[in-house]
Amino acid sequence: MYAYEFIKDAIIQGKYEPGMRLAEESLAKELNLSRTPIREAIKQLEAEGLVVPLKRGVSVRHFSKEDIRQIYDLRTLLEGYGASQAAIYRSDEDMKRMENANSLYEKAISQYIESDMDSIKEIVDVNQEFHNAVVAASKNSHIYFHISKVVVVPIVFRSFYWYNPFQLQQSLEVHKIILEAIKNREPERARIAMHEHIFQGRDHVLKHLEEIKNSHLLKEEHS
Numbered sequence: 001m002y003a004y005e006f007i008k009d010a011i012i013q014g015k016y017e018p019g020m021r022l023a024e025e026s027l028a029k030e031l032n033l034s035r036t037p038i039r040e041a042i043k044q045l046e047a048e049g050l051v052v053p054l055k056r057g058v059s060v061r062h063f064s065k066e067d068i069r070q071i072y073d074l075r076t077l078l079e080g081y082g083a084s085q086a087a088i089y090r091s092d093e094d095m096k097r098m099e100n101a102n103s104l105y106e107k108a109i110s111q112y113i114e115s116d117m118d119s120i121k122e123i124v125d126v127n128q129e130f131h132n133a134v135v136a137a138s139k140n141s142h143i144y145f146h147i148s149k150v151v152v153v154p155i156v157f158r159s160f161y162w163y164n165p166f167q168l169q170q171s172l173e174v175h176k177i178i179l180e181a182i183k184n185r186e187p188e189r190a191r192i193a194m195h196e197h198i199f200q201g202r203d204h205v206l207k208h209l210e211e212i213k214n215s216h217l218l219k220e221e222h223s
Contacts, residue, residue, distance in 0.1 A: 072202030085138035
């Protein structure tokens with residue numbers, strides 16, 4: 001598991017950049033391991049869609065703007081439906097889990113350190129726990145299965161990396177609206193709030209990708 005976690009974290013945090021070739025031999029040297037655990041880790045990462053096969057080795061998957069738009073659109077449909085179902089089927093225990101997860105999210109935001117990888121990772125993890133708790137409250141395991149296929153961790157991580165404290169606070173406020181709608185058993189309100197929440201994330205990522213692209217074009221013009 002060490003090799004898998006190391007490579008996955010390096011991809012998520014951008015140490016291994018999109019398009020970068022990953023070879024078993026060089027990874028084995030870097031991690032001081034045999035090639036067998038590296039091979040197993042790469043297989044798992046390939047199954048998760050974080051790397052893509054080459055003729056020799058693999059490369060870190062690159063996500064186009066259209067990929068990102070489609071991924072977030074699917075998440076919106078699935079998680080919006082999950083939130084609406086949670087408002088119908090949630091139990092008191094489900095409410096406690098969601099509220100606890102959101103309290104941890106609020107705490108992580110209050111301790112946020114800009115551009116600090118550990119701080120951002122903590123926010124990403126507790127945010128995911130909140131979303132998982134909402135889906136669990138829907139009592140529909142099929143929703144969770146499909147969501148797990150479209151929640152691409154590097155994209156989620158980068159979206160939080162680009163958030164400022166005000167935007168993080170906005171995200172927290174939407175969580176509270178979703179919670180209130182589920183608690184009051186208002187499925188349509190919960191669905192709409194979740195839609196808006198995920199669309200905000202999508203637009204945030206796309207905006208920054210456009211800014212990065214324009215920045216690179218300016219550098220090329222002046223080089």
